[in-house]
Amino acid sequence: MKKFIRNGVAAAILAGSISSPAFTQEDTIKIGAITPNTGGMAILGNDLARWYEMAAEEANANGGVAGHKIQIIRGDATNAQEAIAAVDKLTTVDEVDIVTGTIASFISQAASEATLNYNKMYWETNALAVGLTERGLPNFLRTGPSAAYYALQAADVSTSKLAADMGKDVGALKVWVEHEDSNYGSSIAAELDRLIKEKGSSIQTAGHKASSVDLTDAILRAKDFDPDVYIIAGYVVDTNLLLRTMREQQFKPRATILIGLGDSKETSDAVGQDYLQGVLIVTYPRHHINQSYAPGSDAANDAFRAKYGEDPVGNSGFNGYVGMQVLFKALEATGGDTSPEALIAAAKEMDLPKGTFPTGYGVKFDDNMQNTRADAVTYQWQGDITTVVWPPEAAPEGVEMKDTARP
Amino acid sequence: MEQLLNVITLGLLLGGIYALVSVGLNLIFGVIRIINFAQGEFLMLGMYGAYLGYSVLALDPYVTVLIVVPALILLGVVVYWLVMRPLQNEPMMQVFASFGLLLLLQNIVLAITGGLSFSINTPLSQVALSLGPVQFSVSRLIVLVAAALAAAALGVFLARSTVGKAIRAVAQDRRAAQLMGINVQTTYMWTFGIGTGLAGLAGVLLSPIYTLSPHIGGNFVMAAFAVVVLGGLGSVAGAFVGGFIVGLTEAFAGYYIDPELKHAVIFIVFIAVLLVRPSGLFGKVGAEEVGLREQS
Numbered sequence: 001m002k003k004f005i006r007n008g009v010a011a012a013i014l015a016g017s018i019s020s021p022a023f024t025q026e027d028t029i030k031i032g033a034i035t036p037n038t039g040g041m042a043i044l045g046n047d048l049a050r051w052y053e054m055a056a057e058e059a060n061a062n063g064g065v066a067g068h069k070i071q072i073i074r075g076d077a078t079n080a081q082e083a084i085a086a087v088d089k090l091t092t093v094d095e096v097d098i099v100t101g102t103i104a105s106f107i108s109q110a111a112s113e114a115t116l117n118y119n120k121m122y123w124e125t126n127a128l129a130v131g132l133t134e135r136g137l138p139n140f141l142r143t144g145p146s147a148a149y150y151a152l153q154a155a156d157v158s159t160s161k162l163a164a165d166m167g168k169d170v171g172a173l174k175v176w177v178e179h180e181d182s183n184y185g186s187s188i189a190a191e192l193d194r195l196i197k198e199k200g201s202s203i204q205t206a207g208h209k210a211s212s213v214d215l216t217d218a219i220l221r222a223k224d225f226d227p228d229v230y231i232i233a234g235y236v237v238d239t240n241l242l243l244r245t246m247r248e249q250q251f252k253p254r255a256t257i258l259i260g261l262g263d264s265k266e267t268s269d270a271v272g273q274d275y276l277q278g279v280l281i282v283t284y285p286r287h288h289i290n291q292s293y294a295p296g297s298d299a300a301n302d303a304f305r306a307k308y309g310e311d312p313v314g315n316s317g318f319n320g321y322v323g324m325q326v327l328f329k330a331l332e333a334t335g336g337d338t339s340p341e342a343l344i345a346a347a348k349e350m351d352l353p354k355g356t357f358p359t360g361y362g363v364k365f366d367d368n369m370q371n372t373r374a375d376a377v378t379y380q381w382q383g384d385i386t387t388v389v390w391p392p393e394a395a396p397e398g399v400e401m402k403d404t405a406r407p
Numbered sequence: 408m409e410q411l412l413n414v415i416t417l418g419l420l421l422g423g424i425y426a427l428v429s430v431g432l433n434l435i436f437g438v439i440r441i442i443n444f445a446q447g448e449f450l451m452l453g454m455y456g457a458y459l460g461y462s463v464l465a466l467d468p469y470v471t472v473l474i475v476v477p478a479l480i481l482l483g484v485v486v487y488w489l490v491m492r493p494l495q496n497e498p499m500m501q502v503f504a505s506f507g508l509l510l511l512l513q514n515i516v517l518a519i520t521g522g523l524s525f526s527i528n529t530p531l532s533q534v535a536l537s538l539g540p541v542q543f544s545v546s547r548l549i550v551l552v553a554a555a556l557a558a559a560a561l562g563v564f565l566a567r568s569t570v571g572k573a574i575r576a577v578a579q580d581r582r583a584a585q586l587m588g589i590n591v592q593t594t595y596m597w598t599f600g601i602g603t604g605l606a607g608l609a610g611v612l613l614s615p616i617y618t619l620s621p622h623i624g625g626n627f628v629m630a631a632f633a634v635v636v637l638g639g640l641g642s643v644a645g646a647f648v649g650g651f652i653v654g655l656t657e658a659f660a661g662y663y664i665d666p667e668l669k670h671a672v673i674f675i676v677f678i679a680v681l682l683v684r685p686s687g688l689f690g691k692v693g694a695e696e697v698g699l700r701e702q703s
Contacts, residue, residue: 038517039522040522042521042522046521207666208667209667211622212626212666213421213626213630214424214657214658216413220413220414220662221662236618237617244544247535248535248542249535250542266523266526269526270526270528270618272528275533
């Protein structure tokens with residue numbers, strides 16, 4: 001038995017020495033990943049943590065980052081209080097060097113402020129609220145797009161593509177934005193209002209509670225406005241209710257755009273793929289995208305499937321994977337220094353063109369440390385998949401936007 | 408005019424939803440005097456029960472009524488016997504217990520589903536009817552009809568059956584009912600069970616309309632509490648009519664004022680009615696006075 005164990009351990013050590021370089025404990029950079037691993041966002045949180053772990057494993061297999069092994073340590077938080085507790089635990093018990101995350105802006109806000117108390121870097125990859133980077137926290141930056149970039153993409157596809165396809169002058173285009181009334185939906189609507197008005201089109205925004213039992217009133221009001229483009233910035237439950245009510249009330253705008261969701265089974269199960277044909281979705285780049293625009297995205301998604309034996313969930317994990325890759329580049333630049341001062345300085349120096357990363361992102365941070373080269377893209381339901389259709393350079397070879405009208 | 412007809416239709420259909428959700432809540436509230444915060448979670452369980460039948464057994468969601476409603480009645484009986492009955496002399500503790508039950512049920516479903524949302528999308532759930540300029544879905548019409556039938560059936564049950572008479576007797580005067588030989592505990596148990604079963608019925612019938620999430624019950628219950636108090640404690644007719652008042656108020660406020668303000672308008676009406684008639688529109692004057700005090 002002893003011999004068996006000894007041989008087993010020896011084999012494991014040998015396998016480890018072949019598959020990855022040897023790192024000592026002192027060589028390890030620990031990154032605390034705050035994601036909701038329980039509660040209503042558990043599936044998305046777990047998916048994001050998996051992508052972080054895959055990025056770390058790939059880096060370690062290639063010799064580590066600035067000579068250091070990367071170790072991801074998960075922290076669970078479903079609300080602001082738990083986020084603070086998770087930061088306390090990660091920094092004091094697990095002794096992480098950097099904290100990263102997350103899915104929800106309210107978790108990010110609390111976690112990043114708590115992280116500042118320990119003078120650690122909070123490297124945000126995913127949370128969307130515009131205000132996160134406007135706080136001026138000295139330990140905070142965001143590698144992915146903010147909600148404003150969703151609005152930018154939705155405004156661009158509406159005025160640059162849809163107006164022309166409808167044979168309308170941009171000035172004659174009518175846009176309705178239906179948003180849930182928390183900070184998420186309201187900030188997207190406010191930014192869309194500014195951008196669409198800038199282009200000279202007419203726009204109407206309207207809010208609703210995501211927990212509403214009925215949204216027929218919202219659809220009737222939109223129907224009165226008779227918009228060419230109908231944009232929904234909501235969560236899954238209210239977006240599905242709006243889509244069902246649109247069908248019930250035979251509300252058929254020339255184009256429908258969903259912001260940040262609508263490409264998952266949660267939506268296709270609710271209204272059926274037939275009804276979704278032609279619907280546009282503004283979201284993070286992830287799959288069915290031109291490989292020269294987003295080099296390596298197919299390979300990364302294949303690697304995820306091979307590693308975990310299932311498809312990635314949702315659309316945000318892949319964005320986190322790239323955020324982790326940007327962090328590793330910053331760490332290379334600092335020589336492994338994980339202090340906020342060093343990482344922020346290194347990030348400010350980064351000037352990578354779009355197309356550097358598998359999401360198509362480049363890196364150039366603005367004064368608020370928001371990455372300005374992280375663009376959302378527009379997908380469209382075509383058959384049983386969603387594929388990128390805008391901007392045109394991001395669409396896969398031979399893919400074009402199809403009719404956007406509701407059946 | 409066209410939109411006015413649409414808004415009235417919307418208000419009536421929405422009223423049907425609120426009436427259906429409120430009937431069971433009012434029964435428990437009016438008879439046992441428990442402010443049951445977990446009623447929305449029983450409704451949520453009804454929805455998930457319908458989804459299970461639909462996805463695992465390939466049953467039409469409406470057929471699952473035959474399984475889900477008896478299961479929820481049984482669950483209600485067990486919950487009353489194990490949780491509420493031991494606290495019968497601690498009314499406030501019963502309220503806290505129902506809140507604990509709410510969190511327990513939500514978190515169990517969260518743990519099982521991992522937070523993923525589910526929907527039922529049958530051919531029938533996609534059918535919309537047009538009457539001139541007015542459009543509405545068959546699913547909502549079914550809820551409206553079911554609300555009327557459930558309220559009528561409950562009214563007949565309470566008026567004619569022995570158990571129903573016992574429930575009314577206990578609701579009117581618990582001690583006098585006990586002196587007349589009515590087993591109060593058994594009556595409370597069945598009342599809680601029937602109330603829970605009605606929540607299950609509402610959950611099944613609403614499942615083809617909504618996307619299911621563990622928190623969905625809460626979306627209905629705030630308005631349902633308003634309906635119950637507005638209509639009158641313990642009054643089946645009150646819950647039914649109150650549902651339509653709230654539904655129509657919400658529809659008019661949402662369309663003509665602002666969808667974001669419609670809930671505020673409902674509660675303005677709610678407070679106004681209470682100021683004029685504290686016992687609710689159909690409640691017996693003084694009924695609001697007994698409640699918790701009677702049990703202490």
